[in-house]
Amino acid sequence: MNDFLKDKTVLITGASNGLGAEMARQVAQQGAHTILTARRTEKLADLAADIEMKFDVSSRYFKMDMTDFAEIEQVAEQLGDTKVDVLVNCAGFGIFEEAVTTDFDTVERMFDTNVLGLMRLTQLILPRMIERKSGHIINIASQAGKIATPKSSAYSATKFAVLGYSNALRMEVKPDNINVTTVNPGPIATSFFDIADKSGNYLDNVGFLVLKPEKVAAKIVAIMGKGRREINLPFLMNIISRTYQVMPRVIEFFGKGSFEKK
Template sequence: MRVSLEGRVVLVTGASSGVGAETAKLLSARGAIPILAARSEDKLRTVSKTIRGEHEAIVMDVTDEASVRSAFRSAIDKYGRIDVLVNNAGFGEFVAFPDASLSHFQEMIDVNYLGAVRCVQEAYPLMRAAGSGHIVNVVSIAGKLATAKATAYAASKHALLGFTNALRQDCKGTGIRVSAVNPGPIDTPFFDRADPSGTYTRNLGSFMLRPEQVAREIVRTIETGRPEKDMPFISGAGAKLFQLFPRMADRLLSGLLNKK
């Protein structure tokens, strides 16, 4: 049974561009009250102008515990609750392991994994007290199917997916739902940093998802409460094949996957 989004307060991290911005727009169109959170005030202001319905824009750095706490406090002061948390903030850099510094790993873990954990730590007590809520972590198919030049990125997404699955078990009986959305490559500003040469995006071509597609699946996940969504289908199938037959899948898929 689908849940109505009318009047529901939804905090979306990484909402200043790409999937986060599109998700906020779609949520507003469905009657929800999106709270857009990101580091860039200027970019948030630009996205805010495209949303007609009631919404808020809050500057928040997911790597800064005080910033996260302050942003959640502002949202609670205004609305008294957060019905849904969408952890979408994240970034990637494609670097072969021999060229990757320790800080390369630390920064991605801090944003992609610990950033979500910090937000959940703020949202969980509120939802637990309310006896309801939904945490949606936008992970990546890289959390299941790792590729070359993505040791740090894949590790951060594996960590986030493991956290999501364990959190779902911890939340049983609390009224809090926990979901993971695992998209493949998306045509967003993510690749301005991850793939500055454009090689990866050119090699993928039409295989890349559009941010609007991913936003629709995030909203559908909120409405249906499904625990997990892999996209596109072929990526999800590849991940399942690798889990069941890792040696064969590695032999069959490595050439197809390593496009960086």
């Protein structure tokens, strides 16, 4: 249990399914009120109703497309003076395709969703956290932001950007008693791969590394309200990405077979 969450408010983007939805259930189970956003409001409505029925907390939801900055601003305005204790930027998508053939409209949409939308929402939520001198921002990045692999150039670029933004932001808001955590998971068994992996084989190819969303969510929920810098999962991928920082050529040479399983 994380006692910090009792009667706190947690805003989660990309909450309609997968990791976002699982985090929403787990924080509500521990007494937190939830604000849920995604593009598909029908799933949000069902999730919010289920949370309120099971856990006796409030759960609000808003339609918010992370590529639509006007819509992000509108949601922030609707929230008004709502006290957001934890912001979890979870919305995102990727595709596995070589850089030369990746549709550039898709690249732009990926950056808008994974990076610019995240930055804009954070920018709108932060002022009230700074006023209160408290808050926690959790950005879901990826092991792809630590070590890039073939057929993930655009996606990796977005996650490298999220890590850079988060690292700078952490130093800026530390005097205001605001925590910034990045979460860097490997592959998670969610609908993310319905879009990312056209072949449908990737999760099977890297089966022993695949994470369960329930496990990842539990680790994130456990550190809410705490000054944790990063969560890196799974352990083996974290070791590889750390080694890559000092021996990139060695990892690229010996990891070639694994990198090309997409």
